[in-house]
Amino acid sequence: LHAPQDPLLAGLNPEQLTAVTWPAKSALVLAGAGSGKTRVLTTRIAWLLQTGQVAPSGLLAVTFTNKAAREMQTRLASLVPVNVRTMWIGTFHGLCNRFLRTHWRDAGLPQTFQILDSADQQSAIKRLLKALEVSDEKFPPKAVQSFINGQKEAGVRADALSAHDPYTKKLIELYAAYDAQCRREGVADFAELLLRSYEVLAANRALAEHYRARFRHILVDEFQDTNRLQYAWLKLLAGTNNALFAVGDDDQSIYAFRGAEVGNMRALMHDYSVAAPIRLEQNYRSAGNILNAANAVIEQNDGRLGKNLWTDAGEGEELRLYEAYSDGEEAEFIVDEVRALKREGLSLADIAILYRSNAQSRILEHVLVQAGLPYRIYGGLRFFERQEIKHALAYLRLMVNPDDDNALLRVVNVPARGIGARTVEGLLAASREQGVTLWQAACGTGPGNKKLGAFVLLIDKLRERADGLTLAEAISLAIDESGLRAMYEEDKKDGEERLANLDELINAAAGFFPDDPGNALVEFLTAAALEAGEHQAEAGQEALQLMTVHAAKGLEFDAVFVSGLEEGLFPHENSLADNKGLQEERRLMYVAMTRARQRLYLSCAQQRMLHGRSSYPIRSRFVDEVPAELVKVLSARAKPAPQNQRAPWLDAAPSRGDREAASRRSADASGWRIGQSVEHAKFGLGVVINAEGAGDDIRLQINFAEHGVKWLDLRYAKLTPA
Ligand code: ATP
Ligand code: MG
Secondary structure, three states: OOOOOOOOOOOOOHHHHHHHOOOOOOEEEEEOOOOOHHHHHHHHHHHHHHOOOOOHHHEEEEOOOHHHHHHHHHHHHHHOOOOHHHOEEEOHHHHHHHHHHHOHHHHOOOOOOEEEOHHHHHHHHHHHHHHOOOOOOOOOHHHHHHHHHHHHHOOOOHHHOOOOOHHHHHHHHHHHHHHHHHHHHOEEEHHHHHHHHHHHHHHOHHHHHHHHHHOOEEEEOOHHHOEHHHHHHHHHHHOOOOEEEEEEOHHHOOOHHHOEOOHHHHHHHHHOOOOOOEEEOEOOOOOHHHHHHHHHHHOOOOOOOOOOOEOOOOOOOOEEEEEEOOHHHHHHHHHHHHHHHHHOOOOHHHEEEEEOOHHHHHHHHHHHHHHOOOEEEOOOOOHHHOHHHHHHHHHHHHHHOOOOHHHHHHHOOOOOOOOOHHHHHHHHHHHHHHOOOHHHHHHHOHHHOHHHHHHHHHHHHHHHHHOOOOHHHHHHHHHHHOOHHHHHHHOOOOHHHHHHHHHHHHHHHHOOOOOOHHHHHHHHHHHHHHHHHHHHHOOOOOOEEEEEOHHHOOOOEEEEEEOOOEOEEOOEHHHOOOHHHHHHHHHHHHHHHOOEEEEEEEEEEOOEEEOOEEEOOOEOHHHHOOOHHHEEEEOOOOOOOOHHHOOHHHOOOOOHHHHHHHHHHHHHHHOOOOOOEEEEOOOEEEEEEEEEEEOOEEEEEEEEOOOEEEEEEOOOOOEEEO
16 A cells, blocks of 8 residues: 555665554564654654554654754654644653643643752752751751652652661651652652652553553653653553554663663563564664674673664774873874864864763863854753753743742842841741742741742742733843842852843744744743753754763764763763673663764773772773774874873873783782782782773772772782782
8 A cells, every 4th residue: 555655665674664664553663772763753743643543643752852852843843744843842841741731630730830950859858857856967968869860750649668777767758758748839840750750640540541542652761761651641541552663773772770671672562562672783874884883882781682683884993092101192193183184175064072971071172162163062061951041940930939939039139138047947948837939938928028028029020920911032031130130230250141041042942933932931841841951952053062971862973072071971980890781781781882883983981080089091991892803093192291190001002902912911000900800818809800000000990809899009908910
């Protein structure tokens, strides 16, 4: 009926065609990076619509990032004439938010509920600990936060938990108190969006039936990274009659640390009677050498579902490896190469610099700014997380919902208006005693506290005056009337940059098109909380793309730099101790490498500033897992750093061929090698996993079989080769 001549289906390979035109049943597409999973998913949506099998309102598609959702919508709009904006295509958080905005009554939320991002959540927890007089040393806010989120992501409320040990008992208590606080303030954190949506559907049969009758087709990208709750939510929506179509790659599962379950793939096959996954084996993204290199790295993992990826694109160029003397010099190297790529005709937007940790972006940014190269950062140092932006947003949040305690605390005295710590303490105490929000407590102080009264008046005035203004005008009004603008105008140090960011916020508002213009401010605040930094990369000029490897998932670029390939950084030091952690890091490396179409750079530095001090890391094991014949080693360009700043075992030329010789020489110099088995009088047997320092001052990081990972100072530690 729909022969491959159909322009929509033209160019698909037979397996892709099978997947795209799969009947209205569930299916799992299990395939490696760049094999067209996302393309299949998008094309299937277009095909379902075009053949009239489903109306645009009858399907729901989940993607991993807002960027991916937008790309899918753009692609879809070019394939079929539909209004993609009204379709249910988005991230889990985005879709759940949409659901809760519609069913806020069922969810027990205020219609204008605000979303707490991770930083907001942490300050809410800090506030709670203080109110309950719980020591934040015994219960660090971060630990409490991760306990709460972990439970929510597993779908478990506090009242369903119990424990014998007093510590966990207290955590459960805090979880319950935190949820009560959120309810009082009418706010929801990220995990709450999902859990609340799930609970509303689970508790409300008629509603669930309504959605089940509506969404005949549910399609999920990056299925390997769904957690238990997300899968349970999908199951509620899909019921037993609808088609759940999922695509994923077990080798790209990189969110196990946040509860993602590769096991969901097996569960889906079982729950939806999927006999066998559809496999796609041809890679259309990367040149042969890149693909082979990535395959060689991921082959080191065990327990894989197994895949065979090939390409007919030809070998392409060799990978390029650069070992810099220092992190700064690594950044300079990258910038020089970017310039060269640009001269070769590559667009900056098609070049990405990837790193394992957000903190690495700072030095790259520094060099990029000096070089005058425009860049954008996805995730990480997020526009919407900057102080001045958060201040401005807090005023907007109060305009929408004055009971938002987080927002009130943030700006009640910013800019300074004489509402000191003591007044705030009093307000907190009053709100605790009366069981009301801070705003209600503030209103209750009446003429007793003039300054608080003035603040209440300011917010009321902003709300009244914003009525009838455009979104951008309303935001501009809030920035001016609150005194934020004046405050930053006086700030000689970084006021200029902060004002520029505030103006950027007004720009963002001007370019924001709400679904419901009457509700523009709420929608804008929601988008700000959900999208964080993703927005900026879209707007404006052509720019180099900077992001963490996690944020790069699903994306592709002509040229990719994977930077900071050092033991302790990538693989991350927290994951060196056990094999599970290491395998997840390796999948992350696989994701990083498979983002590249034509050219892939691997780089590392022999000296790096980390946590405020110099370290002398060793090249990442992942670099050495790439077959040597696929790599061209670029020779050092800059002057070497002064000898005394380098570890002796790094004195060898940084060429790959010399690698073995270097490690032999290093063994002569220091007596120790990474990977070497050692014995310690107290800790027993272990393996050297990292080293730093020079001369007499050498420290080794050792993974002891029985005592875990430890740093040992060789001046004191008694260590013998085992
Ligand atoms: P990842 O696992 O990284 O998310 P993926 O499997 O989702 O990758 P896609 O992003 O869908 O892969 O596809 C990779 C690239 O290959 C895209 O540029 C896509 O347009 C292209 N591509 C996919 N299938 C074909 C095809 N049949 N013919 C030509 N190009 C294709
Ligand atoms: Mg994809």
